Amino acid sequence: MKIDLYNQQGEVTGSVVLPKEIFDIKFNADLVHQVAISLAGNARQISAHSRMRGEVSGGGKKPWRQKGTGRSRHGSIRSPLWKGGGVTHGPRKDRIFEREIPKKMRRKALLMILSEKAKNNQLVLLDKIELEKGKTKEMAKSLAKLPCNNQATLIALPNYDKKIFLASRNIKKTSIEDARNLNVLELLNHKYLLLTKESIKTIEATFAK
Numbered sequence: 001m002k003i004d005l006y007n008q009q010g011e012v013t014g015s016v017v018l019p020k021e022i023f024d025i026k027f028n029a030d031l032v033h034q035v036a037i038s039l040a041g042n043a044r045q046i047s048a049h050s051r052m053r054g055e056v057s058g059g060g061k062k063p064w065r066q067k068g069t070g071r072s073r074h075g076s077i078r079s080p081l082w083k084g085g086g087v088t089h090g091p092r093k094d095r096i097f098e099r100e101i102p103k104k105m106r107r108k109a110l111l112m113i114l115s116e117k118a119k120n121n122q123l124v125l126l127d128k129i130e131l132e133k134g135k136t137k138e139m140a141k142s143l144a145k146l147p148c149n150n151q152a153t154l155i156a157l158p159n160y161d162k163k164i165f166l167a168s169r170n171i172k173k174t175s176i177e178d179a180r181n182l183n184v185l186e187l188l189n190h191k192y193l194l195l196t197k198e199s200i201k202t203i204e205a206t207f208a209k
Helices: 029-042 103-119 136-143 162-168 184-188 197-207
Strands: 002-006 012-017 123-126 153-157 174-178 192-196
Touching: 029 103, 029 184, 103 123, 103 184, 103 192, 103 197, 123 197, 136 162, 153 162, 153 197, 162 174, 192 197
Parallel strands: 002 123, 123 192, 153 174, 153 192
Antiparallel strands: 002 012
């Protein structure tokens, strides 16, 4: 599969043949969904926690005697019926959302999404990214000239570049990541994927085993 190669001025300067073992994988929605759910569950941080009647304080004795008061019977002020008592069916932080997913499945799902982005013209390829001053305005100006302008875009660099990372992180709808750290959730959360020629080599070395 061939894809247009852009420069930072938004001009098509040539084309690049994408490696088939990465960008020509048949899509399987069930596999991608399974991997996405597992990644989302593994990343989930649970903070909401309600106490049950056995965890709240008080209730050491019966509030009043069983009969003769004219009031309904109660055994403990820790009952969910009482204010300050335990909570019934509330959120609990001891729930387990993590799921194990085989490495081969994660890799296969990632390659499927990369292939879909290439087929749907949602993959933008740059010859290189260079910033003179490392300013956000400078990076935003370059992105505005590309097909991914004003769309949710994930930039995948071949290596960590502090100047480019700092210039990109405050741009609306734009995220940046090392190409070797790409994952299914990030790709699904962004419409476009922006790569450089060197990024493809990094992806090939990392995932095409």
